[in-house]
Amino acid sequence: xxxxxxxxxxxxxxxxQEQLLDNYEKLDDRKKEKLLDEIEKIDFDLxxxxxxxxKKPINNGEDEITPxxxxxxxxxxxxxxxxxxxxxxxxxxxxxxxVTMAGGQGTRLGHNGPxxxxxxxxxxxxxxxxxxxxxxxxEGSKYGVTIPWFIxxxxxxxxxxxxxxxxxxxxGYQKDKNIxxxxxxxxxxxDTEGKILIGEDGLVKLAAxxxxxxxxxxxxxxxxxxxxHMGIKWVFIGGVDNCLVKMVDPVLMGIAIDKGVTVxxxxxxxxxxxxxxxxxxxxxxxxxxxEYSEITDEMAEAKDKDGExxxxxxxxxxxxxxxxxxxxxxxxxxxxxxxxxxxxxxNKDGEVVKPTSPNAYKxxxxxxxxxxxxxxxAILRVKREEEFAPVKNDDSVxxxxxxxxxxxxxxxxxxxx
Ligand code: UTP
Numbered sequence: 366x367x368x369x370x371x372x373x374x375x376x377x378x379x380x381x382q383e384q385l386l387d388n389y390e391k392l393d394d395r396k397k398e399k400l401l402d403e404i405e406k407i408d409f410d411l412x413x414x415x416x417x418x419x420k421k422p423i424n425n426g427e428d429e430i431t432p433x434x435x436x437x438x439x440x441x442x443x444x445x446x447x448x449x450x451x452x453x454x455x456x457x458x459x460x461x462x463x464v465t466m467a468g469g470q471g472t473r474l475g476h477n478g479p480x481x482x483x484x485x486x487x488x489x490x491x492x493x494x495x496x497x498x499x500x501x502x503x504e505g506s507k508y509g510v511t512i513p514w515f516i517x518x519x520x521x522x523x524x525x526x527x528x529x530x531x532x533x534x535x536x537g538y539q540k541d542k543n544i545x546x547x548x549x550x551x552x553x554x555x556d557t558e559g560k561i562l563i564g565e566d567g568l569v570k571l572a573a574x575x576x577x578x579x580x581x582x583x584x585x586x587x588x589x590x591x592x593x594h595m596g597i598k599w600v601f602i603g604g605v606d607n608c609l610v611k612m613v614d615p616v617l618m619g620i621a622i623d624k625g626v627t628v629x630x631x632x633x634x635x636x637x638x639x640x641x642x643x644x645x646x647x648x649x650x651x652x653x654x655x656e657y658s659e660i661t662d663e664m665a666e667a668k669d670k671d672g673e674x675x676x677x678x679x680x681x682x683x684x685x686x687x688x689x690x691x692x693x694x695x696x697x698x699x700x701x702x703x704x705x706x707x708x709x710x711x712n713k714d715g716e717v718v719k720p721t722s723p724n725a726y727k728x729x730x731x732x733x734x735x736x737x738x739x740x741x742x743a744i745l746r747v748k749r750e751e752e753f754a755p756v757k758n759d760d761s762v763x764x765x766x767x768x769x770x771x772x773x774x775x776x777x778x779x780x781x782x
Contacts, residue, residue, distance in 0.1 A: 373404050380409040382561055385569065387713040392567050403569040407553060407561070415552075415728050416559035419703045430655055430664070431647045432675045435632060435744035438616060451622050452615025456508045460598040463501055463512050463612040464583070466682075466732075467494075467526060467605040468519035468549040468573045472706070473758045474606075474767075479522040481605040482529050485756060485767045487774065493756065494529065496608045496774070498536035504613035512613060513595060514544045515588055519573040523548050547586035550574040552701070554708050554725045562710040562725055565717050570710055570725075575702070576604070576682070577730025580695035589688055589695075600691060602732070604682040608774050609754040611747075617685055620743045627690035628652070628742035632678035633749040638665045642679040643733070645744050651737035654680045678744055680733055681753050694735035701728040751777060 370389075377383045385404055389397060441448065455461065471480035481494040491499070498514075505512040518526045527546055530536070538544035551571040553561045562570035579602060583589050592600065599621070601612045614631070621629035632645055639662075643654040657665075660676060667675040686694075708725040712718050736742060747753075754773035757765040774780070 369401060373401050376409070377404070380413065381559075382409065384560055384713060385563060388563060388567050388711055388715045391715055396567055400568050403571075407569070412553060412555065412561065413559070415701055415703065416555055416726070418701075419726055428648050429650070430660070431650075432669075433645050433647050433652060433678075433744060435645065435678050435746050436620065437746045439748065441616070445616060448619030448623060449615045450619065452617065452619035453508065455599065455618055455622060456512075456613060456615055457510065459510050459596055461512055461613065461618065462515060462592055462595070462597040462600050464515045464517065464579070464600055464602045465494075465497060465605050466517045466549075466576050466579055466602065468517050468522070468578075469576070469605075470519075470521070470573065471606070473762075474756060475759050479518070479526045479529065480756070481516075481526065483756065483767075485608060485771045485774070487771060487780070492529075493605055493608055495533065495536055497605070497610065497612070498538070500610070501612055502537060504611075508613075511538075511543050513592070513597065514538060515583070515592075515600075516544070516546050517549050517579060517582060518546055519549050520551055520571065521573065545588060545591060547582055547588050549578045549582045550585075552728045554706075554727050556710075556725050562708060565709055565711060567711060570708060572708075572727045573729075575729025576732045577699045577734055579732055580691050580735055581698075582695075583691055584695035589692055592688055597688065599685055599687060601683075601685050603684070604755075606756045607681065607683070607753060608756065608770050609752050609777055610683060611752050614685075617743075617745050620745060621685055621687075624743050626739070626741050626743050627687040628736065628739050629685045629745065630742060631681060631683035631745050631747045631752065633681055633753050634746060635674060635677045635679050636749075638674060638677075640679070644676045645678040645680060646676055648737065652739065652742045653736050654731075654733035678746060681755075682732070683747075683752065684732070690739055694738050697735075697738065699730035699734045701730055703728055 467481045476483045482492050484490045484492055501512050535544050552574050554570045554572050555561050564570040603610045617629050641657045643656050646653055646655045664676055669675055703726045705723040706727050707720050707723050709719045754770040755765045756767055756770045760766045760768050
């Protein structure tokens with residue numbers, strides 16, 4: 366242990382991160398070893414460059430942003446049936462799997478537990494996980510198949526998530542046969558001086574690496590190999606917090622197959638030109654999503670010859686990928702974006718500090734930053750009231766909250782009470 370400890374001390378000295386051992390002597394042997402394991406795994410050069418990036422202004426000025434084509438699901442006319450038939454055939458052949466990203470912290474909602482366990486207040490008191498399970502089972506039964514379900518958790522919420530599923534008998538799914546759990550990657554959190562924080566448990570303060578971590582996690586955890594064994598070719602990836610998410614969509618699948626693209630995404634039209642959402646675009650010719658903060662008012666308001674917004678297709682985290690595309694996207698590291706957050710930590714005297722305002726950087730990759738890896742993708746505009754009821758905020762915010770999601774859900778499923 367002593368030689369190992371010396372080795373770790375040398376690394377920390379080299380990178381100016383000696384504070385990571387401030388509370389080392391107070392830990393029991395198991396935790397001491399765990400802390401050393403964690404420190405040995407840290408890519409300190411990456412942390413240094415991420416810290417340096419927090420000091421640089423964000424600059425997308427050099428990028429050429431142009432509109433991207435999309436199809437409107439309800440203006441496909443006779444093509445609707447054509448695509449639908451192609452998709453139906455592929456689903457019946459058992460080539461579709463669903464992935465639910467449930468590794469987020471859900472800080473805005475403030476629910477004590479994994480977001481998927483949240484009850485949005487329906488009379489049935491079903492959790493988000495159960496609402497998603499209901500939809501998957503119902504859709505699968507239409508095609509005579511069980512759609513395999515893969516759930517991404519984080520180290521923070523994995524145990525609680527799996528316990529929840531266990532308690533609810535996996536909502537009729539069978540663990541390791543048609544439902545699988547995998548844990549996403551993490552990165553250390555740093556303070557404003559670039560120092561890595563120690564969490565309340567005395568170990569490195571780690572945070573999930575964003576929904577962009579999905580590709581690498583699917584590959585590294587062996588899930589893509591598992592999918593291939595099961596004959597899966599297409600993977601729908603969506604968030605846990607959209608209670609109207611339609612993971613099984615033959616039209617979307619038919620379009621991807623027919624057009625020979627490896628990625629097909631759904632969009633909903635912006636509620637108004639200045640809605641604070643990311644929209645699909647081309648960045649330097651490649652498919653991408655541009656954040657609302659990055660586009661000018663002029664771009665936000667620009668319309669095409671049919672009077673539709675040029676940048677009006679919001680990204681709603683409803684994306685279909687071929688397994689090849691996932692593997693390609695998982696092979697290259699994505700850029701990390703820094704988010705300035707409140708994070709409790711242990712100070713050098715071993716006291717827990719619970720800040721009341723942001724104090725630390727968390728680094729997250731965004732799923733759509735990988736879109737540029739493919740030459741082209743299809744975008745299908747769907748109806749907001751049919752497919753998008755997000756649960757992001759608590760009810761006091763009034764938008765994208767349990768109340769609005771519940772109302773949309775009830776309206777769609779024709780539930781009176
Ligand atoms: P959001 O970006 O809305 O984050 O995630 P969040 O964690 O749910 O909520 P806030 O921002 O802390 O309030 C969109 C989807 O991506 C998943 C979330 O679980 C949600 O389904 N996600 C996000 C992950 O799986 N991992 C992450 O690291 C981040």
